[in-house]
Amino acid sequence: MQTRSRPAASMAPGTDPAALRVITTAVLVGLVASGVALASGLGLLAGGAAAPRPWTGRAPANGPAQAAGLRLLREAAQACRSLPYQGVELAWWGRGSRAGGDTSVVQVWHRPGGRALTQEPGAPVLTQPPAASPSASGQHQPVAPLGTSGPNPDGAGALGMSTRLVSLLAANYEVTVAGRGQVAGRPARIITVRRPGGGVAAWFWLDSATSLPLRKEMFDARSHLISSVAFTEVSIGPGAVSGEPAATASAWRTTLAPGQLARLRASGWPLPGPLPGDLTLIAAKESTTPAGPVVDLDYSDGLSVVSIFVQRGYLPTPLHGWSQVALAGHKVYASDPDELCFAWAARGFVYTLIAAAPQQTVGQVVVALPHDDGPGWLARLKHGLQRMLSWVRP
Amino acid sequence: MTRHLGQRLSALIDGELSDTQRERVLAHLAGCEDCRREAAALRMLKRRMHALGDAGAGDALTWRLLALGPAGGQRPAARRAHRPPAPRRRRYAWSLAAAGVVTAGLGLTGAVFLAGGGRPPPGPKVVPAVDVFMVQHAITTGQVPARPSSVPGAGTKVP
Numbered sequence: 001m002q003t004r005s006r007p008a009a010s011m012a013p014g015t016d017p018a019a020l021r022v023i024t025t026a027v028l029v030g031l032v033a034s035g036v037a038l039a040s041g042l043g044l045l046a047g048g049a050a051a052p053r054p055w056t057g058r059a060p061a062n063g064p065a066q067a068a069g070l071r072l073l074r075e076a077a078q079a080c081r082s083l084p085y086q087g088v089e090l091a092w093w094g095r096g097s098r099a100g101g102d103t104s105v106v107q108v109w110h111r112p113g114g115r116a117l118t119q120e121p122g123a124p125v126l127t128q129p130p131a132a133s134p135s136a137s138g139q140h141q142p143v144a145p146l147g148t149s150g151p152n153p154d155g156a157g158a159l160g161m162s163t164r165l166v167s168l169l170a171a172n173y174e175v176t177v178a179g180r181g182q183v184a185g186r187p188a189r190i191i192t193v194r195r196p197g198g199g200v201a202a203w204f205w206l207d208s209a210t211s212l213p214l215r216k217e218m219f220d221a222r223s224h225l226i227s228s229v230a231f232t233e234v235s236i237g238p239g240a241v242s243g244e245p246a247a248t249a250s251a252w253r254t255t256l257a258p259g260q261l262a263r264l265r266a267s268g269w270p271l272p273g274p275l276p277g278d279l280t281l282i283a284a285k286e287s288t289t290p291a292g293p294v295v296d297l298d299y300s301d302g303l304s305v306v307s308i309f310v311q312r313g314y315l316p317t318p319l320h321g322w323s324q325v326a327l328a329g330h331k332v333y334a335s336d337p338d339e340l341c342f343a344w345a346a347r348g349f350v351y352t353l354i355a356a357a358p359q360q361t362v363g364q365v366v367v368a369l370p371h372d373d374g375p376g377w378l379a380r381l382k383h384g385l386q387r388m389l390s391w392v393r394p
Numbered sequence: 395m396t397r398h399l400g401q402r403l404s405a406l407i408d409g410e411l412s413d414t415q416r417e418r419v420l421a422h423l424a425g426c427e428d429c430r431r432e433a434a435a436l437r438m439l440k441r442r443m444h445a446l447g448d449a450g451a452g453d454a455l456t457w458r459l460l461a462l463g464p465a466g467g468q469r470p471a472a473r474r475a476h477r478p479p480a481p482r483r484r485r486y487a488w489s490l491a492a493a494g495v496v497t498a499g500l501g502l503t504g505a506v507f508l509a510g511g512g513r514p515p516p517g518p519k520v521v522p523a524v525d526v527f528m529v530q531h532a533i534t535t536g537q538v539p540a541r542p543s544s545v546p547g548a549g550t551k552v553p
Contacts, residue, residue, distance in 0.1 A: 115533075251533045283534060291518045296527075298534040307531040313520035335524050343522045352522040354531040377507070384510025 069175035069191050070166065073204070075211035077161045082112050083212055086241045087184070087234030089118075089159065093227045093340075093356075105232075109244035116160060117244050159213040159229055164282055169193060169302030172278045173201055181205055183214035184231045193303065199223055202303050210236055218303060220358035227356070252296060256284035264295065270349055271310060275299050276364035277357070279306055299365075304357030306365055315345045328363035330371045346370040399429050407436045453482075 086109050094101025110116040169175060178192040188205040195201050200223060205215035215230035235241075256264070261284055265271050274280055279299035286295050294311040315333070322333035327342060335341040340362070343352045347370050355362045372379075399419055405411050406419050423429050 252530060285530070289523060291520045294523075296530055296534075298531075305531070305534055307527065307534055309522065309527050309530075311520055313517035316519050316521065319521070335522075341524055341528070343524075345520075348516040350520045350522065352524065352527055354524075354527055356531070380510035381503070381506055382510070384506035384508065387509045388506060 065176040066170075066174060068177050070170050072177065072189060072191055072206055072211060073161065073166045073169065073175060074163065076204070076206050076213050077163045077166050079207075079210050079212040080110075080159075080161050083110070083210055083236055084112055084238060084241045085110050085212060085234060085236040086244070087231045089229055090232050091227070091229045094225065108231075109241050111241055111244075119245060159216055159231070161213055165300060165302050167302075168278075168280060168282075168300055172196075172301045173303070178203070180208070183207075184234050186214060186234070188214050195221070205230070207236065212236055218358075221360055226358055252285040252287040254286045256286055256295065260284075269295065269310065270347070270370055271295060271297060272308075272368065275306070276368050277301060277304065277361040279304070279361070279365065301361075304355070304361050306353065306355045306357055306361070308365075308369070309352040309354075311350050312348060313345070313350050314348070315343065315350055319343070328367045330366055332366065342366065344371065346372045398426065399423070399432075403429060403433055404436055407433065407440055 087107075089106050089108055090103070091106065092101055092103045104120070106118045106120055108116050108118050174194040174196065176192050176194070178190040181188050181190050183205045187208040189208055191204040191206060192200060193202040193204070199221060200219050202216060202218045204213055206212065207214050212234075214234065216228070217225060218227045220226050261271055271284070272281075278301040280301065281297060282300050283298040284295065285298075286293055288294070289311070292312050294309055297308045297310065299306045299308070319333050322335050322343065324331055325334045325342075326332075327334075330344070332342045332344040335343070340356070341352070341354045342362075343350065345351070349370070351369055353362070353365065353369075355365070357365075399406070399422055402411065402415070402419055406416060411419060423433060
């Protein structure tokens with residue numbers, strides 16, 4: 001009769017099943033540890049998101065096609081500043097593969113040197129102050145809460161373009177002239193913006209006569225349409241603007257210079273620099289609320305724009321009007337069904353993120369910012385130990 | 395009145411008496427019928443006990459039986475033979491000590507965890523002014539963010 005197992009003493013060390021299991025486990029653990037160490041070194045893990053990331057795509061093209069596309073976009077940015085125009089925009093924002101989304105209609109007025117005024121039909125107006133208006137006086141402008149008939153934030157300069165955004169587009173995307181089309185009865189040239197990997201990121205329709213942007217469509221990394229803004233009717237040129245309403249809101253005037261940001265960071269404010277997704281800090285502003293100061297950090301890669309509002313404090317629980325969702329592995333609050341506005345609290349600060357960006361980019365940004373998900377119980381143990389020691393040695 | 399042998403009889407059976415004591419006991423047995431019957435019964439009992447081999451009571455039973463005896467009293471050799479050996483007693487003591495330490499550690503950790511709860515987070519309680527933030531974001535973007543449902547009058551929604 002055969003025995004089911006052999007005595008351990010008679011086995012060679014390399015054939016003992018227990019020893020083989022131990023050796024296999026050790027090899028696997030070593031491989032995983034090596035992978036983690038390598039990924040950490042390359043800055044690929046979430047914790048290193050704020051650090052400079054390695055270039056993973058191919059560099060934007062610098063050929064004649066790219067130059068022609070960029071030249072047209074720079075002309076469009078100039079037209080956005082200098083041309084008077086008035087019209088009606090139809091805007092849609094979705095989430096790629098999801099059906100539905102929000103659609104809005106806004107009326108737009110713009111006079112040279114200023115920014116566009118937008119208003120939904122029959123509602124008060126949101127104004128965009130001139131770009132050169134920010135004050136360096138350091139005074140805090142009080143936040144003006146919006147009432148139930150407040151201005152429309154949706155259509156604020158939906159097709160607006162600036163030289164700064166065009167520069168970021170040139171750095172992060174490939175821009176080419178794709179052809180010609182028509183928008184609101186006006187001939188237009190179509191500009192294609194591609195990601196370094198080759199996928200289409202956006203299309204612009206620029207007015208053939210003036211280069212004013214007439215239509216814009218954005219796509220996520222899987223080439224799903226995520227936003228579309230277009231003039232349904234537009235008048236351009238002297239005498240085109242009339243009957244614009246008075247402005248009722250404006251941007252925070254206290255801009256934060258790099259030195260002021262550095263001082264805030266030194267005093268404990270978590271104000272990140274570059275963010276994942278090639279997002280560059282393009283503006284930093286500050287205002288005050290009854291709960292204290294709020295810092296507004298705006299990031300862009302030329303197409304997407306992400307605003308992060310940071311303020312000291314913590315969120316009440318429950319947070320009425322918000323729903324708790326899981327985003328990129330973190331529990332956050334979402335303020336709307338489309339989940340483009342998120343809030344959470346971590347390490348004594350409240351973060352509110354508002355994004356006009358693909359969902360993948362939003363997830364990368366959320367991961368890169370502080371969260372309290374992990375070490376909560378450790379902090380509680382530490383605090384409990386301190387409290388008990390204080391009982392012994394008051 | 396004749397005094398019988400009592401415990402000396404079992405000592406005789408177990409061979410624990412000195413020569414002088416054994417002579418006295420044997421002299422008594424020669425003249426005492428009762429003690430001879432008891433000695434015979436004890437020998438028979440001892441033989442039967444030997445016939446049982448090494449089978450013995452469990453440790454727990456042994457310790458309970460030992461606990462019934464008088465403190466410091468004289469213990470028969472047969473009972474001493476059933477006491478657990480010293481290494482086993484030490485393991486038992488170490489196990490008890492380890493269990494005590496683990497229990498105390500868990501209890502202390504739980505107490506520390508409970509004491510650490512209920513701490514109010516630092517700073518003021520903040521409800522994000524999402525409507526204000528939306529306006530600032532819109533001013534920055536030049537694009538079309540989704541209109542939050544919490545912002546009344548934020549655009550004409552087309553079904």
